[in-house]
Amino acid sequence: MKIKTKHILTLSELTSKEFLGLIDYSIKLKKQSKMGSNKPLLKNKTLTMIFEKPSTRTRVSFETAMYQLGGHAINLSSNNTQLSRGESIEDTAKTLSQYTDCIMARVYDHSILDKLSKHASVPVINGLSDSFHPCQILADFMTIKEKKKTLKGLKIAWIGDGNNVCNSMIFGAALSGVTMTIATPKGFEPDKSTVKISQNVTDIELTTDPLKAAKNADVVVTDTYTSIHNKDSNKIKNFLPKYQVNDKIMSLAKKNAIFLHCLPAKREQEVTSSVIDGPQSVVWDEAENRLHSQKALLLALLHA
Numbered sequence: 001m002k003i004k005t006k007h008i009l010t011l012s013e014l015t016s017k018e019f020l021g022l023i024d025y026s027i028k029l030k031k032q033s034k035m036g037s038n039k040p041l042l043k044n045k046t047l048t049m050i051f052e053k054p055s056t057r058t059r060v061s062f063e064t065a066m067y068q069l070g071g072h073a074i075n076l077s078s079n080n081t082q083l084s085r086g087e088s089i090e091d092t093a094k095t096l097s098q099y100t101d102c103i104m105a106r107v108y109d110h111s112i113l114d115k116l117s118k119h120a121s122v123p124v125i126n127g128l129s130d131s132f133h134p135c136q137i138l139a140d141f142m143t144i145k146e147k148k149k150t151l152k153g154l155k156i157a158w159i160g161d162g163n164n165v166c167n168s169m170i171f172g173a174a175l176s177g178v179t180m181t182i183a184t185p186k187g188f189e190p191d192k193s194t195v196k197i198s199q200n201v202t203d204i205e206l207t208t209d210p211l212k213a214a215k216n217a218d219v220v221v222t223d224t225y226t227s228i229h230n231k232d233s234n235k236i237k238n239f240l241p242k243y244q245v246n247d248k249i250m251s252l253a254k255k256n257a258i259f260l261h262c263l264p265a266k267r268e269q270e271v272t273s274s275v276i277d278g279p280q281s282v283v284w285d286e287a288e289n290r291l292h293s294q295k296a297l298l299l300a301l302l303h304a
């Protein structure tokens, strides 16, 4: 499948058709993989992964995706590169482009990705920045499509912190026409310009009332209150107990609503064990789908 953009930094680089196409392609690749027919479409291709922050899912799913497609991934902690000794992003981007076919980076400041993509001659993928997590949202919408069969007419309730994952989910909603109600405490709303752009194409409602958000939702989503880049350990006081996804919240959503969480989760903070381990939770499919959706993304970006 073809996409026009060279890089994926926020998701907003995609057209609606491309986004929906990537989701269907991910589902197709998953089926092929389950039948044992992974084609070596990335033979001799190398992905370099730069991590400024820790990761379990992103690292392992990208590395496994490259391996299963016949390619190779190199994992770099930014502490172990010359970046840690002051080599510029520009020079790093140009150097890595000489060896590797694609760069995936997990960074603090999103502007590092802008610089990387400006100076790399190969595609750059955002593997999480303080502002966005596009790869997570590809997997999330793939999971929603698998479970609900269609994205048409769905309502997502986001409850908790209006963080990087929430920002990308807003773009996902805009690209798919899904509506979103986002319940956060005052001061923890998602990125204003992301909301504004997306409100031009779909219904994105902000509220401080989690019960209102949950009402009649098809999908209930939350994430940790304390993202990797959050320094203030008192932050959680703003959220508890009101913004916890628990049985009461789930009972307000539709009977067949599903629960998503990008993981890692802090049980009994943003979500109770009864919900994340309960029958409506699809978090393990969601985690698995990182593998399949990133295969689709890599194949599309590398025109393979």
Ligand code: CP
Binding pocket: 054, 055, 056, 057, 058, 059, 128, 136, 262, 263, 264
């Ligand atoms: N969801 C996610 O990106 O997980 P990791 O931080 O483990 O990569």
Ligand code: NVA
Binding pocket: 128, 163, 164, 165, 223, 224, 226, 227, 228, 229, 262, 263, 264
């Ligand atoms: N919001 C979380 C997501 C981790 C995958 C963070 O940035 O730490």
